[in-house]
Amino acid sequence: MKITRMKKGYVIRVTDTEFGVLSELMDEGMGSGMWQDGDYKHLPPAEQRIITEAQNFKRPWMQITEDRRHK
Numbered sequence: 001m002k003i004t005r006m007k008k009g010y011v012i013r014v015t016d017t018e019f020g021v022l023s024e025l026m027d028e029g030m031g032s033g034m035w036q037d038g039d040y041k042h043l044p045p046a047e048q049r050i051i052t053e054a055q056n057f058k059r060p061w062m063q064i065t066e067d068r069r070h071k
Contacts, residue, residue, distance in 0.1 A: 001062050002063045024047070
């Protein structure tokens with residue numbers, strides 16, 4: 001998930017697979033133990049890969065950058 005800070009507001013770019021993970025997190029509740037308990041085996045393999053990579057610090061869950069056009 002890539003987030004760009006604009007002059008007024010933000011732009012969020014999310015792939016379909018990342019959106020699937022985000023939707024599942026929202027459905028479960030952000031305080032759920034899905035990430036820690038490994039309770040995500042019911043998800044498609046691509047979404048499982050994103051969660052595993054984020055847990056192992058091989059992939060950032062969010063990347064926030066500044067918009068360079070307005071500087």
